[in-house]
Amino acid sequence: MDWLSYLNPLMQGAWVTIRLALYSTLLGGMFSFLFGIGRLSGSAPCRWASIAMIEIFRGTSLLVQLFWLFFALPVLGQALGLDLRLPPVVAGTLALSLNIGAYGAEVVRGALQAVPHSQHEAAKALDFTPRQILWRISIPQAVPEMMPSFSNLAIQNLKDTALVSLIGLGDLAFQAERVRNFTQDSVGVYTLLLLMYFGMALVLAGLLRLMETRVGRWRARGI
Amino acid sequence: MLFGIEWNTANDWVFAWSILPILLRGLIVTIEATLLGFVVGAALGLVLAALKSVRFRLISWPARVFTEFLRDTPLLVQLFFLYYVLPEYGLVLPAFLTGALALGVQYSAYMSEVYRAGLESITRGQVEAARALDISPLRIFTVVILPQAIPRIIPALGNYLVSIMKDVPVLSVVSILELLNVARIIGDRSFNYMVPLTLVGVLYLILTLVASAGVRYLDEHLPKRGIPLH
Numbered sequence: 001m002d003w004l005s006y007l008n009p010l011m012q013g014a015w016v017t018i019r020l021a022l023y024s025t026l027l028g029g030m031f032s033f034l035f036g037i038g039r040l041s042g043s044a045p046c047r048w049a050s051i052a053m054i055e056i057f058r059g060t061s062l063l064v065q066l067f068w069l070f071f072a073l074p075v076l077g078q079a080l081g082l083d084l085r086l087p088p089v090v091a092g093t094l095a096l097s098l099n100i101g102a103y104g105a106e107v108v109r110g111a112l113q114a115v116p117h118s119q120h121e122a123a124k125a126l127d128f129t130p131r132q133i134l135w136r137i138s139i140p141q142a143v144p145e146m147m148p149s150f151s152n153l154a155i156q157n158l159k160d161t162a163l164v165s166l167i168g169l170g171d172l173a174f175q176a177e178r179v180r181n182f183t184q185d186s187v188g189v190y191t192l193l194l195l196m197y198f199g200m201a202l203v204l205a206g207l208l209r210l211m212e213t214r215v216g217r218w219r220a221r222g223i
Numbered sequence: 224m225l226f227g228i229e230w231n232t233a234n235d236w237v238f239a240w241s242i243l244p245i246l247l248r249g250l251i252v253t254i255e256a257t258l259l260g261f262v263v264g265a266a267l268g269l270v271l272a273a274l275k276s277v278r279f280r281l282i283s284w285p286a287r288v289f290t291e292f293l294r295d296t297p298l299l300v301q302l303f304f305l306y307y308v309l310p311e312y313g314l315v316l317p318a319f320l321t322g323a324l325a326l327g328v329q330y331s332a333y334m335s336e337v338y339r340a341g342l343e344s345i346t347r348g349q350v351e352a353a354r355a356l357d358i359s360p361l362r363i364f365t366v367v368i369l370p371q372a373i374p375r376i377i378p379a380l381g382n383y384l385v386s387i388m389k390d391v392p393v394l395s396v397v398s399i400l401e402l403l404n405v406a407r408i409i410g411d412r413s414f415n416y417m418v419p420l421t422l423v424g425v426l427y428l429i430l431t432l433v434a435s436a437g438v439r440y441l442d443e444h445l446p447k448r449g450i451p452l453h
Contacts, residue, residue, distance in 0.1 A: 055428070055432075056424070056428065058431075059427060059428040059431040059432060060389070060423075060424045060427040060428055060431070061388075061389040061390065061391070061392045061403070061427055062389070063392040063393060063395075063403060064392055064403055064420065064423050064424055064427060065424075067403065067407065067416075067420055068420045068421065068424060071407075071410060071416035071420060072416045072417040072420040072421060073417075075415065075416055075417035076417050079417075155295065159295070159296065159297040159298070160297070161297075162297035162298075162299040162300055163297075163299060163393065165299070166299075166396060173297065173299055173300055173303075176300075177303070180307070186304075186307035186308050186311060187308050187311060190300065190303055190304040190307065190308055191304075193300050193303075193304075194292075194296045194300055194301070194304060197295065197296045197297055197300060198292050198295050198296050201295035201296070202295065205295075
């Protein structure tokens with residue numbers, strides 16, 4: 001079969017997938033820190049809200065979250081008199097990033113808690129404010145510890161982007177489905193599709209490894 | 224109406240109550256797919272782990288690359304591949320079996336790492352000590368390594384059981400009537416997506432909380448120093 005003719009639509013889809021993975025990973029990283037720090041916060045409402053978000057998005061299936069945001073939220077909005085209809089791109093990015101954010105929050109929490117307590121005491125003795133302790137003492141030391149887990153989550157997220165094709169977003173999996181319907185060449189299209197996802201994951205893994213070594217320099221040495 | 228059960232759309236609460244029995248039918252399919260996927264994954268994972276630990280590079284290398292490949296490609300695409308490609312080679316499976324197979328194939332990659340980590344967590348010193356006592360390699364494996372590895376492997380596999388459960392909704396794309404698909408059909412027919420989809424979320428939350436508690440219980444109560452196998 002003429003594999004080259006598949007490449008054009010598949011490349012278009014791959015570009016959508018790459019952008020979606022990028023946005024949702026970045027947004028998911030932000031959610032991770034938001035929920036992760038929120039969970040350790042001193043204020044109870046903040047802590048409980050974070051725990052609720054983490055449990056909801058870790059405890060349910062990503063596809064359920066995606067469908068809920070895409071199909072159910074507009075109905076809820078209607079009941080409240082709001083227009084909560086999300087375009088597929090927004091629903092997809094939001095579901096992916098909230099999901100990855102909930103998993104990432106546990107990573108952030110674990111890494112922050114792993115910073116030795118003596119560091120907090122030393123910082124407090126030097127009259128640092130809690131905010132300064134968080135941003136200047138805890139987080140810089142915690143980030144290198146988070147990196148390997150974040151890398152796994154980012155690759156997981158890249159794979160999960162395939163699910164947005166189910167709400168009609170034209171990503172790689174969606175385009176492949178179209179090409180297959182058109183050509184009926186399941187073997188060729190799906191083999192190519194698997195290899196493309198594999199290739200993207202390998203490139204992403206390589207980039208993340210570079211980032212890990214860069215961030216590794218922040219690690220506190222020899223105390 | 225679905226599965227011969229009518230629903231009542233008087234208000235959201237009545238509607239929720241009336242579709243609950245229908246959703247529970249879907250839930251049963253979800254649980255069945257989870258268990259079957261888990262069994263397939265655990266078995267295939269064991270094969271992959273064994274192949275990867277072979278000294279002979281010509282066998283261990285392809286196994287390693289294949290594991291990486293399975294881990295780095297989406298379940299959805301693997302499912303499509305199995306669903307559309309297997310029949311072309313004359314292997315026609317019911318959708319449910321194809322779905323469970325796809326779950327198993329994807330998770331076998333993760334599970335093979337669990338086995339490897341569990342086996343490698345037994346310190347080399349123990350193996351060397353056993354060898355110094357002239358215990359045969361087979362007996363070292365079954366009497367020294369395995370009893371200590373199993374309590375470390377089981378909780379990790381349990382976590383993947385929970386993950387598999389959360390991935391089952393993907394199987395709805397090959398028209399398996401699992402929980403999410405049932406909820407969508409109810410939504411399509413009643414024009415109310417919010418109630419069924421929210422119920423699915425709640426059911427999932429209950430299921431994963433219970434399953435996670437079970438895994439934690441196992442983790443705490445399995446004898447850390449090893450299960451005597453005889």
